[in-house]
Amino acid sequence: MISPTSECGCPPPAEPLKSKDFRSELKPIWCPGCGDYGVVTALYRALANIGRPPHEIAFISGIGCSSRIPGYTTAYGFNTVHGRALPVAQGIKMASPDLLVLVAGGDGDGFSIGGGHVPHAIRRNLDLTYIVMDNHIYGLTKGQLSPTTPRGAITSSSTHGSMEDPVNPLLYVLAYGAGFVAQGVPADMDGLTKMLEEAIRYPGFAFVNVQSPCVTFGDPDDQLKVQKTRMRKLAEMGHDPTNRLKAMDLAQEYSTSLYTGVFYRNPNPPPTYDSQIRARQRALQTHTTEGGE
Amino acid sequence: MLNDLIIGMAGSGGDGIVSAGESLMSASSHEGYYAILTKSFGSQIRGGESSCRLRVATVPVLNPGGALTVAVALNWEDFLRFGGELPTDGETVVIYEQKTGVAPDAVPLKVRPAIAIAVPIEDLAKKTAGTLLAKNNVILGLVAGWFGLGRQAILEGIRRKFGKKGAEVLQGNERAYAAGLAYADEHPVSQARRLAPSVSGKGRRRVTDGNELCAEAALFAGCKFFGGYPITPATEIMQHLQRDIWKHGGSLLQAEDEIAGIAAAVGASFAGQKAMTATSGPGLSLKTEVLGLASGVELPLVVVNVQRGGPSTGLPTKTEQADLFAAAFSAHGDTVRPILAPISVEDMFPITVEAFNIAEEFQTPVIVLSDQEIAQRKDIIDPIDSSHLKIVDRLRPTDQEMQPYLRFRFTDSGISPISHPGMKGGSYLAAGIEHNEHGDPTSNGTMHERMNDKRLNKLNPLKQRRDLFHIEGDPAAPIGVISWGGVAGVALEAVRTAQAQGLPVKLLVPKLLYPVAEEIYQEFFASLESCVVVEQSHQGQLHKIIRMWVDVPKRFTSFAKSGANPFSPAEIVRKIAQLATPPSRLTATATVPKVTVS
Numbered sequence: 001m002i003s004p005t006s007e008c009g010c011p012p013p014a015e016p017l018k019s020k021d022f023r024s025e026l027k028p029i030w031c032p033g034c035g036d037y038g039v040v041t042a043l044y045r046a047l048a049n050i051g052r053p054p055h056e057i058a059f060i061s062g063i064g065c066s067s068r069i070p071g072y073t074t075a076y077g078f079n080t081v082h083g084r085a086l087p088v089a090q091g092i093k094m095a096s097p098d099l100l101v102l103v104a105g106g107d108g109d110g111f112s113i114g115g116g117h118v119p120h121a122i123r124r125n126l127d128l129t130y131i132v133m134d135n136h137i138y139g140l141t142k143g144q145l146s147p148t149t150p151r152g153a154i155t156s157s158s159t160h161g162s163m164e165d166p167v168n169p170l171l172y173v174l175a176y177g178a179g180f181v182a183q184g185v186p187a188d189m190d191g192l193t194k195m196l197e198e199a200i201r202y203p204g205f206a207f208v209n210v211q212s213p214c215v216t217f218g219d220p221d222d223q224l225k226v227q228k229t230r231m232r233k234l235a236e237m238g239h240d241p242t243n244r245l246k247a248m249d250l251a252q253e254y255s256t257s258l259y260t261g262v263f264y265r266n267p268n269p270p271p272t273y274d275s276q277i278r279a280r281q282r283a284l285q286t287h288t289t290e291g292g293e
Numbered sequence: 294m295l296n297d298l299i300i301g302m303a304g305s306g307g308d309g310i311v312s313a314g315e316s317l318m319s320a321s322s323h324e325g326y327y328a329i330l331t332k333s334f335g336s337q338i339r340g341g342e343s344s345c346r347l348r349v350a351t352v353p354v355l356n357p358g359g360a361l362t363v364a365v366a367l368n369w370e371d372f373l374r375f376g377g378e379l380p381t382d383g384e385t386v387v388i389y390e391q392k393t394g395v396a397p398d399a400v401p402l403k404v405r406p407a408i409a410i411a412v413p414i415e416d417l418a419k420k421t422a423g424t425l426l427a428k429n430n431v432i433l434g435l436v437a438g439w440f441g442l443g444r445q446a447i448l449e450g451i452r453r454k455f456g457k458k459g460a461e462v463l464q465g466n467e468r469a470y471a472a473g474l475a476y477a478d479e480h481p482v483s484q485a486r487r488l489a490p491s492v493s494g495k496g497r498r499r500v501t502d503g504n505e506l507c508a509e510a511a512l513f514a515g516c517k518f519f520g521g522y523p524i525t526p527a528t529e530i531m532q533h534l535q536r537d538i539w540k541h542g543g544s545l546l547q548a549e550d551e552i553a554g555i556a557a558a559v560g561a562s563f564a565g566q567k568a569m570t571a572t573s574g575p576g577l578s579l580k581t582e583v584l585g586l587a588s589g590v591e592l593p594l595v596v597v598n599v600q601r602g603g604p605s606t607g608l609p610t611k612t613e614q615a616d617l618f619a620a621a622f623s624a625h626g627d628t629v630r631p632i633l634a635p636i637s638v639e640d641m642f643p644i645t646v647e648a649f650n651i652a653e654e655f656q657t658p659v660i661v662l663s664d665q666e667i668a669q670r671k672d673i674i675d676p677i678d679s680s681h682l683k684i685v686d687r688l689r690p691t692d693q694e695m696q697p698y699l700r701f702r703f704t705d706s707g708i709s710p711i712s713h714p715g716m717k718g719g720s721y722l723a724a725g726i727e728h729n730e731h732g733d734p735t736s737n738g739t740m741h742e743r744m745n746d747k748r749l750n751k752l753n754p755l756k757q758r759r760d761l762f763h764i765e766g767d768p769a770a771p772i773g774v775i776s777w778g779g780v781a782g783v784a785l786e787a788v789r790t791a792q793a794q795g796l797p798v799k800l801l802v803p804k805l806l807y808p809v810a811e812e813i814y815q816e817f818f819a820s821l822e823s824c825v826v827v828e829q830s831h832q833g834q835l836h837k838i839i840r841m842w843v844d845v846p847k848r849f850t851s852f853a854k855s856g857a858n859p860f861s862p863a864e865i866v867r868k869i870a871q872l873a874t875p876p877s878r879l880t881a882t883a884t885v886p887k888v889t890v891s
Contacts, residue, residue, distance in 0.1 A: 026722075026733055058564065058714040063725075070722060071734065076714035077722035078563055079734075080556070081586050087520075087553035091560025091568070092714070094544045095518055099564070099714050120549040277544045284539045 017051055019044035026071050035212030035224065036066050036133055038186025043073070043102075043131075045189075046196035052100045059102045060089040062109035065140045066133035066212065069104050083114025086121045086130065090273075093126045097274040100200065101128040108138050111167045112147040122176040122205050127272045129199045132169060133212040136222065143217035150255060153219070170251035170263060173207045174244065179266035180206035181247065183259060186213075187227035191260055198262065204269045211258065227258060234261035242267045294489040296351045298440060299358045301379040302432065303344035304367030306334075309429030314345030315671075316433055316454070320446035322500050322673045325491035327353045329638075330500075330671040333378050334610050342371040344379060349442065351492055355637070356782035357670065359861025361385050362486065363440060365432055367414065369393055369401055377858050381406055386486060388435060390414050408482055421472045422465030430466045434473015441487035444474065498675055503641040503667035506677070507597055508533035510645035511569055515684055516595070517543035518561035518568040520554040522576060525609045526665040527599035530571040551579035555596065559583055562592040563723060565713030567649055569595040574603045574616050577660075581623045584658050588628040588748065590723040591701065591711070593652035593659075593687055597645070600664040600778075602856035612665035613856025614778050615830035620660045621807045621838065627745050629752055631655070632807040634662040636763065636781035638672040643682060644804060647761070650685035655751055656711060662806065664829075665856075666779040687711050695719050699730040703743065707751030756810040764817065766792060766799025772872045773817060773824035773846070775801045777835055780860055784827050787865030798869050806835065809842035823848035823872040827865055831855045848872065 022044040030036050047057070057075035061067035063082035070077025080088045089103040110118060110132045121130070137155065138144040144157035147167040154161055173181055180202040184192035192210065199206035213222040220226075239261070240246065247264035250257075300317070304310040311332050321328040328349040335341035348358040360382040366372035366389040372379065381387065385406040389395065390413075397409040412435060418427040430451060437444045451470055455463040507530050511519070519538060521531045535545045543566070548554040554570050561568040572580060577598045587594045600616045602608025620632050631651050635644040644661060652659040690698060690710035695718035702709040709730075712719025722732040727744060729735050755761075763781070766788060776784035781802045788800040801817045803810070818824065824846045826836040833851035840849070852868050854860065 053717070055717045055720050056715060060560070068734075071724065074720055076563075076712075076720050077724075077732075078560070078590075079722060079724035079726060080559075081582050081725055084552060084556040084583060087548060087556035088560035088563070090546065090553075091518065091520055091557030091562075092564040093560075094546060094557070095561035095564035095566040095568070096714060117549060117553055120553070277539075281539045281542055281544070285542070 017048045017053065019048045022047045022054055022073050022075070024072055024074050028072055029068055030065060031216050033215035033224070034065070035135065035186040035210070035214070036069065038189060038192065039066070039131065039133055039210050039212055040069055040072050042184075042186070042189055042192040042196055045193040046200060049197050050100070050200055056098070057100045057102065058089070058092050058096075059104070060085045060092065061103070062105040062114060063140075064106035064109050064138070066104060066106045066135075067109060075102070083109055083112070083117070085109065086114060086117040089128055090121060090124065090126050093128055093274055094277060097278060101126075102131065102200070103128055104131040104133065106146070107132060107134040107136065107148040107169065108146045111169055111172065115147070115167070118173065119176045122173060122178045124273045125179065125204045125270060126274050127203055127205070129196075129206045129208065131196070131208045131210060133210050134169060135212050135214040135218055136166070137214050137217045139214045139217055155217070166255060168251065168254045169209045170254050171248060174248050174251055174264060178207045178264070179204040179269050181263045182207070182261060183209045183211065183263065185211045185227045185231055185258065185260055187224045188231060188260060191233065195262065198265075202265065202269070204266070204272050230258040231260050232257065234259050234263065241265045294485070294487055295362065296489050297348070297354070297358070298350070298362045298488045299346060299348045299360070300363040300365065300436060300440070301344065301346040301361040302365035303342065303372040303375055303379060305371055306341050306343050308343070308367050309426065310343050310367065311345050313429035313432050314347050316447060316450045317347050317349070317436065317442060318500055318671055318673070319450050320443045321347070321349045322498055323446040323449070323496060324443040325493060325495035325498070326351060326673065327498070328673045329354050329357050331357045331666065332669070333375060342374050344371070344375045346379060349488065351489055355786045356862070357666075357859065359863050363388065363436065364406070365436070366390065366393070367428065369395065373401060380861065383407060386410070386482060388412055391416075410480070410482070412476060417472045417476065418469050421468035424465065427466050427469035430469040431473040434470045434475070435477050438474040438477025439482050439486070494675065498673050500671050500673055501638065502529075502669055502671050503635065503638045503663055504529035504599070504669065505533050506638065506641040507571070507645045507661075507663065510642040511595070511649070512537060512541055513679060513682070514646045514649035515567045515686070516569050516649060517541065517566040518558060519545040519570065520548050520557035520561070520568070521570045521572065522548055522551045522554045524551070524573045524576045526601055526668050527571045527573045527576070527597065529668070530597060551576040552583060555580040555583045558594055559587050559592055562587070562594050563713065565715070567593065567653065569597065571597040571599065573599050573601050573609075574607065574619070575605065577616060577619055578623070584630065585624040585626060585628060586725045587658040588624065588630060589725045591656040591709070591748065592723070593656055595645070595648045595652050595659050595661065597661045597663055599668045600662060608857050610665065611857035612779055613830060614662075614664055614780065614828050615832070615834060615856065616662060617806060617830065617834040617838065620662055627749065629749055629808050630657060631659045631752060631755055631805065632662055633659065633761070633804055634778040634806055635667055636778065636802055636804060638667055638670065639674045639677070640804070641667060642677050642679070646682050646684070650683070651755065653685045653687045654708070655755070656687060656708060657752065662778060664779040690719060692718070700732045701728060701730045701744070701747070703730060703747060707747045752808055755805060756808055756812065758805055758810070759813060761803070761805035762810070762813050763802040763804065764800065767797065768799065769820045770797045770799040771820060771822040772796065772798040772869060773801065773821045774798060774827060774865070774869065775803070775824060775835070775839070776827040777803055777806060780827055780829050783860045783862055784865055787862040787869065790862060791866050791869040794866070796869055796873050807838070809838060811843050814839060814843040818843070818846050821846040823850070825850045825852050825868055825872060827852045827860065827868070829854055829856055829858070829860070
């Protein structure tokens with residue numbers, strides 16, 4: 001039922017798949033101009049390049065504007081509860097390791113209500129790709145502080161200005177040892193597509209932070225037009241993505257500089273949790289048979 | 294000769310009281326007896342007081358029993374701390390440490406025991422083994438000598454246990470045991486208190502508990518995934534499963550928290566595997582939101598909740614039946630989750646299998662309400678007969694049903710074929726948000742009403758599952774007893790005893806607690822003038838839930854106690870006898886208003 005997989009879980013497609021094969025008929029609820037349109041489009045392209053048919057993909061999300069994304073694809077989608085997309089996705093991958101498993105959600109989903117799951121997903125290192133659409137605001141509930149809202153920001157729940165420092169998603173996942181860490185912007189669709197494709201191909205936990213602006217409640221300085229002028233491509237800066245400490249250095253500028261591209265890619269990916277499960281199952285099943293039960 | 298003997302022992306941590314109980318249990322099993330061993334501790338990790346009680350009999354035992362036949366106290370402070378868990382009466386033989394300095398006619402018990410014997414247990418241990426650690430083997434000798442429990446089997450147990458620790462240690466412990474035996478032989482007590490020889494089953498039976506059987510049953514039922522988090526008294530389910538689940542092609546996740554545990558299990562179920570989680574009260578509270586998700590997206594899931602005393606941390610090591618409300622009602626929105634409860638340790642096996650079957654057939658989370666006693670007490674049981682147990686798998690879509698595929702298709706039964714990732718043509722969106730037949734999000738009131746109808750009505754056939762209700766006694770009897778879970782075994786014995794005394798009483802034990810099977814209760818109530826619901830929760834939660842749904846008898850009373858206050862068969866018999874007397878002699882609380890249900 002599921003195609004045989006290569007090391008990265010990505011076989012050459014039997015017949016080339018196109019972006020439109022991954023687009024569902026459901027019309028997005030997102031506001032016109034929302035960054036998430038760019039994310040889903042880049043994802044269609046990346047998945048077409050990868051070539052796994054939609055029914056072999058499980059796409060899991062939490063709650064929030066961005067968490068509607070699985071419904072806009074033809075993959076098996078699971079729009080779960082707020083903050084729990086990662087544990088649900090891990091259960092799916094453990095149960096069915098051949099699936100290509102994608103996880104998506106907003107910054108609130110991933111770094112506030114679900115923040116406690118991120119370190120454990122990283123240290124377990126299942127082969128899945130986690131895309132956070134980071135808009136620095138709670139959009140679906142109409143503009144409250146999010147974990148990545150800058151200090152001082154005026155929002156509907158901080159009319160006197162935020163008194164908290166934001167979480168730094170990039171540094172957070174690097175510190176816990178994620179094997180693949182990247183940041184993209186919808187303003188650079190080619191870069192975003194390539195990065196998502198690389199993340200999916202990485203054999204292990206891969207994290208992509210997409211600076212996906214909220215057109216309705218977001219900071220005017222965060223919008224797509226501004227991104228184009230602010231963004232700096234790591235590749236063009238000569239950043240070596242195998243240098244984790246340098247990646248952490250650059251990640252410290254999360255709030256001030258808009259770096260895009262791959263911050264870190266582990267050149268020697270450790271064994272994934274799912275591969276260890278299979279090895280254990282094989283070993284114990286063989287052992288049982290040999291022992292004559 | 295006795296066919297049924299109850300021994301209770303208490304001491305400080307390190308006295309080896311529990312270990313002595315386990316030795317007696319193991320010897321009883323070897324000798325072909327049936328037995329139940331319950332252990333009770335303070336909540337310290339090491340040290341503190343500990344106790345155990347062993348009920349050993351020539352026939353299967355239904356519960357840990359009431360007053361002790363034999364009480365062993367290494368010191369009175371620890372013994373008395375267990376209060377109702379180690380009740381004594383005028384028939385009890387009390388053995389206690391001479392060093393406590395208490396005179397036999399002054400033992401600090403409410404009722405003067407039949408016999409009180411002060412034994413120099415410490416001195417015997419020191420003299421023979423050179424260490425106080427051997428006290429428990431002196432006790433084993435005393436018990437074997439006075440009450441007829443397998444002398445040889447206990448000795449073999451000591452040899453197995455200490456054989457690896459070197460000749461010196463082994464010989465010391467053997468001498469301590471022999472000293473206990475000799476002391477008993479030199480100071481005889483009435484022969485009437487000796488256990489009769491066992492009649493059958495030598496070496497065929499096993500010692501097990503509810504948590505172990507739950508894990509075995511889950512694998513039998515085809516469980517391939519467990520996600521959970523350590524919590525007393527449910528942890529052993531995870532520990533047993535992690536040893537073997539891989540051999541069955543499954544996997545297990547000790548998650549970062551209770552929520553992640555159930556969330557991963559829901560994920561595995563979405564991926565097509567039979568999945569479960571296990572927890573206790575505080576964990577059940579944390580899992581509630583994801584339970585609602587499983588109901589909403591109609592995914593099979595088994596949640597075993599091993600009840601302990603609550604609220605909050607409560608009494609983590611003691612049994613209670615106070616999570617029924619939480620299991621039935623702690624979800625937002627209109628959700629109904631089937632709730633099952635085993636009525637004995639042995640019953641944990643078929644009930645767990647049934648939970649998987651119901652979850653799969655009806656595409657719903659199912660909660661199994663075990664309790665600390667069933668989960669952790671040790672029973673000697675006959676081998677489980679699983680030949681009559683069927684295994685149900687979820688309904689899969691046919692190729693035709695996938696053109697196009699409607700995951701939540703409205704059907705007569707309310708059950709829609711379910712695909713899983715990897716099935717071509719079966720892609721759908723599982724969404725906690727309300728959805729239409731296809732799975733697409735909707736906020737339409739009509740669709741919400743229809744989906745609620747679907748999710749709730751599909752469970753109706755469960756209410757006809759008569760096999761999930763244990764009913765015994767004369768159907769025309771005017772007095773009824775209802776009980777459930779771990780307490781049911783006590784009620785069962787009490788009802789049989791009352792019947793033997795000529796009281797016109799019958800018993801109903803629901804193993805399906807929710808949804809409430811109105812018709813089955815109604816039929817049971819038809820002949821009743823009075824009824825008592827016996828359960829271990831302060832509010833009498835089952836009593837209240839039945840009243841919500843069913844037209845109850847005029848005298849529908851509750852006999853409820855908080856956890857850690859065990860029921861004895863005798864007190865339930867007294868309750869039944871009270872119901873047999875005219876209502877005027879009862880207290881006012883016994884009568885409740887009749888509830889009418891449309």
